[in-house]
Amino acid sequence: MTEQSYIxxxxxxxxxxxxxxxxxxxxSAIKSGRxxxxxxxxxxxxxxxxxxxxxxxxxxxxxxxxxxxxEYLSKKSELSVPFEAHLIGHLQTxxxxxxxxxxxxxxxxxxxxxxKEIGKQSEKIGITSDILLEVNIGGDENKFGFxxxxxxxxxxxxxxxxxxxxxxxxxxxxxDVEIEKTRIFFSNxxxxxxxxxxKKIHNTNMEILxxxxxxxxxxxxxxxxxxxxxxxxxxxxxxxxx
Numbered sequence: 001m002t003e004q005s006y007i008x009x010x011x012x013x014x015x016x017x018x019x020x021x022x023x024x025x026x027x028s029a030i031k032s033g034r035x036x037x038x039x040x041x042x043x044x045x046x047x048x049x050x051x052x053x054x055x056x057x058x059x060x061x062x063x064x065x066x067x068x069x070x071e072y073l074s075k076k077s078e079l080s081v082p083f084e085a086h087l088i089g090h091l092q093t094x095x096x097x098x099x100x101x102x103x104x105x106x107x108x109x110x111x112x113x114x115x116k117e118i119g120k121q122s123e124k125i126g127i128t129s130d131i132l133l134e135v136n137i138g139g140d141e142n143k144f145g146f147x148x149x150x151x152x153x154x155x156x157x158x159x160x161x162x163x164x165x166x167x168x169x170x171x172x173x174x175x176d177v178e179i180e181k182t183r184i185f186f187s188n189x190x191x192x193x194x195x196x197x198x199k200k201i202h203n204t205n206m207e208i209l210x211x212x213x214x215x216x217x218x219x220x221x222x223x224x225x226x227x228x229x230x231x232x233x234x235x236x237x238x239x240x241x242x
Contacts, residue, residue, distance in 0.1 A: 010236070011055050017234045018043075018059055021217075025228065028221040039221055042086065044213075044231030046071070050078035052235060057081035065107070065229050069095040073102065088170070088210075088229060090144050097121045100129055107132040107170045107210055110144040112157060119163035130167045132210055133158065135192065137185045138174035145171065148192060155196055159203040166201075168208030168226075169193055173216070182216045186223035193224070 001009070021041065029036045043061045045053045046068070053064060058081055066072035067089030076085075086105040091114055099106065100121040109115050109131045122129040133155065136145030146154050151169070159166055169192065173185040189211055197206035212220025214233035221228065 007051070010052060013236055014052060014055055014234060015059055017236070018056060018061065021230055021233050024218060025221065028218040032222045034221070038226060040227045042088075042210075042227055042229045043234050044088065044229050045075070045235070046089075046231055048231075048235045050075050054078075054080050056234065057083055061234075063227075065231075066103075069099045073098065076102065093117050101125050101127055105130045105132060105167060105208075108134050108144070109158075110134040110136075110146065112154065115158045115161055115164060119161040122163035127163075129164050131164050132168050132170045132208055133166060135169055135171045135189060137171045137189050137192075138177070140174045143172060143174075148188065151192060152196055152199070155201055155204055159201050164203075166204040168206055168210065169196070170208075170210035172213070173211075179216055179219060183219045183223055186211055186216075186220050186225065190224035 025039055025041060026036045029039050040063060042063045042065045043056050044065045046066060057079065063084045065086045065088040069087065072085065072087065085103045086107050087099055087103045088107045090110065091106060091108055093114060096114065096117045100118060106118060106129060109118065115131065118129050118131060133151065134145035135148060135151050136143050137148060155166060169189065171189050173182045190209065193206055193209045208227055209225055210227040210229065211225045212228040214230050217228035217230055
């Protein structure tokens with residue numbers, strides 16, 4: 001396959017996939033009695049080359065998510081269409097200074113330490129950074145995040161940090177669980193989201209419940225997700241063969 005054929009074929013695939021994902025989101029929302037406009041689609045661009053991200057943006061994608069600070073920063077200048085960007089991968093303390101001010105939301109805040117560093121670096125450049133707090137809803141020892149039992153207490157603590165604003169919660173359920181069983185985790189997340197929202201905590205806006213990825217976003221929508229993070233189902237395997 002020539003380079004040009006590969007590019008053309010992959011762009012066509014992205015177009016078809018994006019249309020199918022949007023249809024699935026709409027169908028899932030309607031089936032759950034929800035307004036389609038209440039569910040936002042994030043195109044996860046991990047390992048995806050800028051030309052294919054730009055193609056998705058040209059097709060109307062407006063929100064992208066990246067896992068790694070350096071990868072995002074290396075691509076950012078090559079993205080030609082206006083977009084909103086979120087960091088969704090684990091953030092190390094020594095990378096905070098590099099990413100603050102470069103993305104619209106940092107979704108993966110999984111410790112008070114990271115929250116404090118984001119606040120510190122945000123104040124240095126005179127901004128307030130929007131963040132989500134990550135919850136390890138399945139108690140998976142291989143995942144980061146606050147436990148369901150401690151999250152409310154941590155929201156109170158983190159809400160007092162200057163330079164940040166809590167905009168909601170995010171989660172990744174255990175990978176080794178059957179798809180339908182993930183609904184239990186998503187349902188529990190939704191309840192946490194509602195409970196925290198009801199408390200009207202200072203500097204906390206429960207506007208985003210980020211849950212659901214390529215394999216389980218339909219179940220997440222059924223349980224109240226407001227933002228689904230979809231990569232493979234749009235761009236194909238990260239090891240897409242030429």
